[in-house]
Amino acid sequence: MNWIDIGHIDDVPLRGARQVKTKVGCLAVFRTAEDEVFAVTNACPHKGGPLSEGIVHGTSVTCPLHNTIFELSTGKSHGVDAYTIDTYPVRIDGDRILLNGDAIAQRSAA
Amino acid sequence: MQKLVVIGAGMASGRLLEQLIEADATAYDITLFNAEPRGNYNRIMLSPVLSGEKSYTEIVTHDDDWYAANKVTTRFGEKVISVDTARKVVVGENGDVPYDKLVFGTGSSAFIIPLPGHDLPGVVAFRDLEDTSAMTEAAARPGAKAVVIGGGLLGLEAAAALRLRGMEVTVLHIASHLMERQLDPAAGYLLKKDLERRGINVILEAQTKEIIGNGRAEQVNLGDGTELPCDIVCMAVGIRPAVKLAQDSGIACGRAIKVDAQMRTQTPDVYAVGECVEYDGNLFGLVAPLYDQAKVLAKTLLGQDDSFVMRELSTKLKVTGCDLFSAGDFADGEGREDIVFRDPARGVYKRLVIENDRLIGAVMYGDTADGNWFFGLIKDGTDIADMRETLIFGPSYQGGAQADPLSAVAVLPPEAEICGCNGVCKGDIVKAIEGGAADLGAIRATTKASASCGTCTGLVEQVLSVTLGDDFVLPTAQPICGCCDLTHEDVRRLIKTKELKSQEAVWQELGWKTRNGCHSCRPAVNFYLLADWPLDYKDDPQSRFVNERNHANIQKDGTYSVMPRMWGGMTTPQELIAIAQAAEKYGATVKVTGGMRIDLLGIQKEDLPAIWHDLNQAGMVSGHAYTKGLRTVKTCVGKDWCRFGTQDSTGLGIKLEKKLWASWTPHKVKLGVSGCPRNCAEATCKDIGVICVDSGYQLSVAGAAGMDVKETERLVDLTTEDEVIEWTSAFVQLYRENAKYLDRAYKWVAKVGLDWVKETLADPATRKALVERFDISQSVYQHDPWAERAVPSEAVKFQPMADLTQEAAE
Numbered sequence: 001m002n003w004i005d006i007g008h009i010d011d012v013p014l015r016g017a018r019q020v021k022t023k024v025g026c027l028a029v030f031r032t033a034e035d036e037v038f039a040v041t042n043a044c045p046h047k048g049g050p051l052s053e054g055i056v057h058g059t060s061v062t063c064p065l066h067n068t069i070f071e072l073s074t075g076k077s078h079g080v081d082a083y084t085i086d087t088y089p090v091r092i093d094g095d096r097i098l099l100n101g102d103a104i105a106q107r108s109a110a
Numbered sequence: 111m112q113k114l115v116v117i118g119a120g121m122a123s124g125r126l127l128e129q130l131i132e133a134d135a136t137a138y139d140i141t142l143f144n145a146e147p148r149g150n151y152n153r154i155m156l157s158p159v160l161s162g163e164k165s166y167t168e169i170v171t172h173d174d175d176w177y178a179a180n181k182v183t184t185r186f187g188e189k190v191i192s193v194d195t196a197r198k199v200v201v202g203e204n205g206d207v208p209y210d211k212l213v214f215g216t217g218s219s220a221f222i223i224p225l226p227g228h229d230l231p232g233v234v235a236f237r238d239l240e241d242t243s244a245m246t247e248a249a250a251r252p253g254a255k256a257v258v259i260g261g262g263l264l265g266l267e268a269a270a271a272l273r274l275r276g277m278e279v280t281v282l283h284i285a286s287h288l289m290e291r292q293l294d295p296a297a298g299y300l301l302k303k304d305l306e307r308r309g310i311n312v313i314l315e316a317q318t319k320e321i322i323g324n325g326r327a328e329q330v331n332l333g334d335g336t337e338l339p340c341d342i343v344c345m346a347v348g349i350r351p352a353v354k355l356a357q358d359s360g361i362a363c364g365r366a367i368k369v370d371a372q373m374r375t376q377t378p379d380v381y382a383v384g385e386c387v388e389y390d391g392n393l394f395g396l397v398a399p400l401y402d403q404a405k406v407l408a409k410t411l412l413g414q415d416d417s418f419v420m421r422e423l424s425t426k427l428k429v430t431g432c433d434l435f436s437a438g439d440f441a442d443g444e445g446r447e448d449i450v451f452r453d454p455a456r457g458v459y460k461r462l463v464i465e466n467d468r469l470i471g472a473v474m475y476g477d478t479a480d481g482n483w484f485f486g487l488i489k490d491g492t493d494i495a496d497m498r499e500t501l502i503f504g505p506s507y508q509g510g511a512q513a514d515p516l517s518a519v520a521v522l523p524p525e526a527e528i529c530g531c532n533g534v535c536k537g538d539i540v541k542a543i544e545g546g547a548a549d550l551g552a553i554r555a556t557t558k559a560s561a562s563c564g565t566c567t568g569l570v571e572q573v574l575s576v577t578l579g580d581d582f583v584l585p586t587a588q589p590i591c592g593c594c595d596l597t598h599e600d601v602r603r604l605i606k607t608k609e610l611k612s613q614e615a616v617w618q619e620l621g622w623k624t625r626n627g628c629h630s631c632r633p634a635v636n637f638y639l640l641a642d643w644p645l646d647y648k649d650d651p652q653s654r655f656v657n658e659r660n661h662a663n664i665q666k667d668g669t670y671s672v673m674p675r676m677w678g679g680m681t682t683p684q685e686l687i688a689i690a691q692a693a694e695k696y697g698a699t700v701k702v703t704g705g706m707r708i709d710l711l712g713i714q715k716e717d718l719p720a721i722w723h724d725l726n727q728a729g730m731v732s733g734h735a736y737t738k739g740l741r742t743v744k745t746c747v748g749k750d751w752c753r754f755g756t757q758d759s760t761g762l763g764i765k766l767e768k769k770l771w772a773s774w775t776p777h778k779v780k781l782g783v784s785g786c787p788r789n790c791a792e793a794t795c796k797d798i799g800v801i802c803v804d805s806g807y808q809l810s811v812a813g814a815a816g817m818d819v820k821e822t823e824r825l826v827d828l829t830t831e832d833e834v835i836e837w838t839s840a841f842v843q844l845y846r847e848n849a850k851y852l853d854r855a856y857k858w859v860a861k862v863g864l865d866w867v868k869e870t871l872a873d874p875a876t877r878k879a880l881v882e883r884f885d886i887s888q889s890v891y892q893h894d895p896w897a898e899r900a901v902p903s904e905a906v907k908f909q910p911m912a913d914l915t916q917e918a919a920e
Contacts, residue, residue: 006912018911053656062629
């Protein structure tokens with residue numbers, strides 16, 4: 001497995017997110033109140049809203065443009081319009097955040 | 111199994127197949143011919159396809175899968191050459207099909223006036239998808255012009271749709287008013303005015319002479335010498351039943367195929383349905399009777415009894431914004447009386463025609479909400495003698511008691527639009543309720559009604575109430591959101607009385623059902639905490655909407671707008687140079703705002719700290735154009751310059767802005783200070799407005815100029831600037847401490863009452879205490895958020911945390 005160190009855990013605010021640029025586009029790396037981390041596509045499939053700028057609550061994020069809510073662990077949206085965003089394996093090692101480079105490479109090859 | 115052959119896949123035959131298959135899928139082995147290379151689609155929805163509001167796939171009623179699933183053999187794109195009724199065989203281009211029963215659904219074709227040039231390319235009807243495509247193509251050319259011949263229902267829908275596509279459109283109509291079959295002259299006049307307002311040119315009593323052009327239609331010439339250059343001509347003057355095949359096959363025809371009330375022709379085992387039939391001397395063009403015919407024919411084919419009955423018809427024009435309704439007979443005549451209501455300013459016209467105490471006709475323009483109720487009275491032949499005096503005001507004025515909003519909602523037709531933002535009509539909501547949605551939240555989740563701007567929330571609740579009856583209890587207080595059962599007001603009160611000073615305390619003590627709220631309640635709770643406990647609680651950026659977290663307004667493309675503060679609307683050459691340089695450096699679009707400042711649009715998030723730094727260097731700070739907080743103080747030039755000015759309105763505006771800026775409030779706060787009652791600063795539609803007069807200052811509050819427009823209400827008359835600043839600060843603090851999050855000042859004042867606000871602020875001690883608490887809060891929050899984030903340690907947080915685009919792929 002190709003785990004890439006993308007930064008310190010405190011680089012991402014609690015109940016917040018930061019962007020990571022990759023070959024498959026911009027990802028949003030989230031950190032919940034419980035210090036869980038998630039990585040998903042940054043752009044909301046509805047109108048492209050930057051999910052990294054949304055309000056993080058529980059393990060969900062609300063898109064800042066039109067309030068679509070995504071469950072970060074599955075990438076699935078709540079509500080009438082069902083959207084799904086890509087999720088990427090990410091984990092914490094000590095105080096570092098590691099993103100799985102293989103998953104990104106696979107997605108970019110696909 | 112008996113063989114059924116249907117010729118023509120239109121709306122009537124489509125409905126017939128549906129009804130037939132639904133009642134007994136095994137009754138017939140069905141073959142469907144259609145000359146158009148496709149199946150059934152909703153022809154009356156061609157207008158929205160033409161205007162681009164819908165796509166073809168959205169108006170298909172039966173697709174290939176449907177035919178396959180229902181075992182209908184389709185022969186699309188194949189013309190029927192003849193029918194041999196003796197041998198009972200339909201002869202198609204690709205071979206014979208024998209039948210036991212035959213249905214003509216050949217519909218109608220557009221009537222083309224045989225003018226010189228009518229056969230040039232570029233002259234189309236508005237009948238099918240090919241016509242629609244031809245018009246769409248013509249509209250794609252910049253500056254393209256269209257001439258629509260015919261000012262009836264179809265012609266006007268075509269004209270409006272082409273106009274929406276950006277074409278220059280002229281409508282030629284032979285009669286002296288538009289839609290003369292459905293409208294009287296007065297309503298026709300209002301319609302013409304509305305269409306002209308949309309940029310559609312209407313020529314009445316037009317004598318079209320010829321269409322000319324080199325190889326295609328290029329110009330329409332009128333009898334009076336008018337020349338109309340054009341790229342396309344749409345002829346929508348009427349339809350003609352398509353009966354040639356029936357005639358050639360020896361089926362009895364008058365103006366169309368003659369049928370009886372069971373839809374039987376005079377030839378055994380041959381039937382007809384739709385626009386190609388003539389019943390009792392009548393032809394049919396609107397969809398409602400066609401559907402009735404389809405239903406009757408389905409029963410006839412299944413050996414059941416049913417009879418077609420002519421019904422009264424009503425008409426609505428499918429042109430967004432042109433609201434008209436007509437039903438029944440409204441020609442003048444002996445023994446007929448009119449009731450007419452006109453409100454020219456609103457463009458409303460209603461006319462009822464009464465004969466023998468019965469309503470026989472109705473024409474309405476501009477306000478058609480009661481149309482279906484009147485239509486009901488016409489159909490039922492109701493005796494209206496008792497309600498004659500108030501009849502024109504509609505159903506809500508009947509029955510003696512005062513107007514009940516519920517009754518108005520109850521009589522709304524299913525297609526009445528309730529939610530304009532999401533295009534949800536009453537029928538959709540009723541369906542959702544029948545499907546189990548029992549409250550506002552459920553309606554929003556299933557239909558999106560009232561989920562956008564929310565102005566229709568009351569209407570949605572009324573639909574709930576009407577549909578559910580006693581099962582629906584109109585909620586007296588809405589809980590803050592799904593996370594908690596308490597109302598905003600309860601949460602505010604408990605935060606104060608239980609001295610809850612952190613988010614965690616609120617979640618625990620007030621029984622939040624979620625871990626840490628949601629995007630709806632958390633910003634509210636964050637505000638309540640910082641407003642009530644400025645020294646104990648710290649504003650939490652992660653509980654702020656993106657704009658307030660990033661201190662700039664996010665735009666639809668993900669870029670931001672940056673707006674420096676201009677105190678009281680005053681600026682200097684140095685500031686303008688700095689703004690110009692920043693705009694150039696960061697590639698901004700520059701816009702002068704309505705709040706007397708300059709907006710720099712299109713800034714990338716990564717560039718925000720840098721542009722803030724540059725603007726800070728020139729002495730400018732954040733304009734907070736993105737916050738629920740003080741926005742601008744709009745001023746006029748005041749007595750320093752203006753010959754009418756009574757006080758230094760600019761100076762007072764700047765003092766107020768310096769006092770209030772950077773404060774967080776429940777919603778945005780805008781001020782205006784006008785130097786005299788001419789009110790050039792438009793102070794009387796702000797949250798707080800000051801009008802300077804010779805004797806001092808008139809302070810008024812609770813105005814609005816947004817979704818609602820409302821004049822401010824006078825709070826107090828004062829004599830000095832210091833008093834104005836004191837009262838204004840006290841009012842803002844009272845608002846901060848008491849209002850529900852996201853209630854503008856006018857909404858809050860409406861809830862608590864202006865009298866209570868006046869009483870509270872009139873007490874000098876209370877006023878002083880409010881100002882003191884405001885000052886304490888400002889001691890924490892009044893600083894420039896841009897400067898704090900322009901320093902390198904903070905600026906880095908506006909960059910992506912990592913860039914993996916250069917990583918080698920394995």
